[in-house]
Amino acid sequence: MQCMLLSTAGASLPLADGRAVIFGRGPESRVSDKKCSRHQVKLVANYEDRTVLVTQLGANPSFLGDRALGRGQSGRLTEGSTLYLVNQKYPFTVQFSGDSNGASSPTLPKANEIDPKETKKEEQREKPKPMGSAPCTKNCWEQRGSLMIFTAAGVVAREKIAGFDLDGCIITTKSGKVFPTSPDDWRILYPEIQPKLASLLKKGFKVVFFTNQMGISRGKLRPEVFKSKVEDVLATLKLPIQVILTFRTIVNFWQHSLFNYFFNKITAISLHTAVSIADAAGRPVNWAPGKKKKDFSCSDRLFALNIGLQFHTPEEFFLGWKPAPFVLPTFNPRTCDPNARLYDPPDASLTCSQQEVVVAVGYPASGKSTFFHKHIVPKGYVYVNRDTLGSWQNCVSACERGLKEGRSVAVDNTNPDPESRKRYLDVSQKMGVPCRCFLFTTSLEQAKHNNRFREMMPANKHATVNDMIFHSYKNKFIEPSLSEGFSEILKIRFVPSFPDTQSEALYKQFSEG
Structure with missing residues (x-):
């Protein structure tokens, strides 16, 4: 048996049994009207009942006779009925030739009848049951x-x-x-x-x-x-x-x-x-x-x-080709040691009994906030962070207020260059207290990895950091030195800790930069 979709303009389209075909504007249909999408309809021929299932895909309706097909709707095109490809224009009819195993044709649905159930049947179909060892019986x-x-x-x-x-x-x-x-x-x-x-x-x-x-x-x-x-x-x-x-x-x-x-x-x-x-x-x-x-x-x-x-x-x-060379990401999360030393020099102290200012320097997602909340803030330091205060001017003001109250201050911002760090050095010198720098040594690749890991954690409270912010820090970064006025510079490593083994396993998965 054969099935052909035919137009009065001389276009013809063969339709194989059960094979979906996307049809619309183009040389096959000889339709150039731009109101007709290139993907106007999906056609599936059924040789057994000698019909074609038409599913509307385009924005403008097709018609089965005088009935419009909205997007996602389906209907049956039978021999003797007409499909108008768009807006009751460009008529097509279907023609079957030959016989299907000599069987008599079953009763056909009414010409041009639109069955709203056809869309669900075609687009969703029956959900597969759990298969076990038995094969799936249908597509x-x-x-x-x-x-x-x-x-x-x-x-x-x-x-x-x-x-x-x-x-x-x-x-x-x-x-x-x-x-x-x-x-x-x-x-x-x-x-x-x-x-x-x-x-x-x-x-x-x-x-x-x-x-x-x-x-x-x-x-x-x-x-x-x-x-x-x-x-x-x-x-x-x-x-x-x-x-x-x-x-x-x-x-x-x-x-x-x-x-x-x-x-x-x-x-x-x-x-x-x-x-x-x-x-x-x-x-x-x-x-x-x-x-x-x-x-x-x-x-x-x-x-x-x-x-x-x-x-x-x-x-x-x-x-059967031989394996080709390949390059893995620079940062390997599986080498991150949870037992590594946290900071250098090892004989330094993280906090001071005397009033001071501590200024962080490091990439976003380098572990600064976690570090400060775990090791510094519990010792009574005023926590200053631009994410919560909104601007560096507010951060400088908060630092000055904290010092006037007689408390030490921890500044948790990226502070990549001498200009951004000088703001807090000036305040500390004005108040007559020392200022130390905590340089977080997390690399760009690891910081990006940390950022992706945070995004996947359900309890994540951090804002997503895009690549532009990471690379802005990289371009501005100048390593801090004692000549800027710091009394001491500590290098802080990223030493991860995880709430459970599942989180640790997730962190140790490779990701691309």
Whole structure:
């Protein structure tokens, strides 16, 4: 049997049975009206009942006869009925030829009838049940928050998991562009991919594709369009595979609980047999002959390293290439020693029995606030911080008030240059008390890591620090010296302490700068 979508203008579009097609303005439809989106409708032919399911994607309505389809609505196009692609213009009809196994045609729905349940049936479908050892019986989409999960018919939960990045690992663009120019701008990256995946399935692995599509959360990509693309990729491979899509950054997504639930439902995963294949591997420029570009990041390799997965690049796994060189981030969180000495010189004292001013110098997220609240403020020092007081002028005034009250003062600001430090040196000299400097030695890379760690902690009370602030400090920084007027300079190390083992494990995961 064959199915054709035909227009009075001479356009024709073949529709395969059960295969989603995105259709709209362009050469295939011969429609140039800009009120018609390039992704106006999704069409799925059903050869058994000789109908085409039409789902509206574009902003302006399509029509089935005289009934409008709003965005997200679906209806059935039958033989003898008419689809108007946009605003009751550009009519198309459907024509089936041949017979479906000689069976008589079932009773068809009324022409042009719109069934509001079709949208839920098509877009949400039945949520998959926990699979255990039984295969999934039908293709299913499931959505949970910012996650969308497609489970193809035949997928079975396994102890062994093989996870693959989708873009750049399984598919690439047909156009040769870095980013796809249209929903159908894709092709399978290597011919070796399909037989290699089939071999993994025969060896008892569950195969999972994962992808991060930030364009959906930003409104630049409609979920329906990407879901159709996923279904087309799997239809091409003809293998039972699960696909997991997130709209947000991967950091919080790849936690053990989510990894276990969404990849495998109720079967426990054996991480030592799991494998991750992806292309963000930290490879430098010219990592292979042919003027290869450097990888855009090392995030995929770091993810595998963080949770203990075997890792391979697509070239290593599918083509058998030798491992390429790679570069890990400068800061290794696993070398951070919670038993290290806190400060130098070791014979110095953190607090003084005499009145004084202590001025901090260090990157945001270098541990200054935690240090002061743990070691200095409990000794009676007035705590001065620009985040709470709003300006350096208010901080200077608070410092002066504290000294007039006969108390010592701790200034918890970044103070990168002599100009910012001189404000407090002038106040201390005016009041006749010594001023010490506490130089926090945390590197830029570790400070950024600390900032990301804080963002993931539920009890975090710190404001998010962006890269511009970090690099502003770096550009202004001049190491403090005694010649500025300090009576002493202590170098303070970042020595972490954690409320529980889970927090410690999270801190020791690699992150990119």
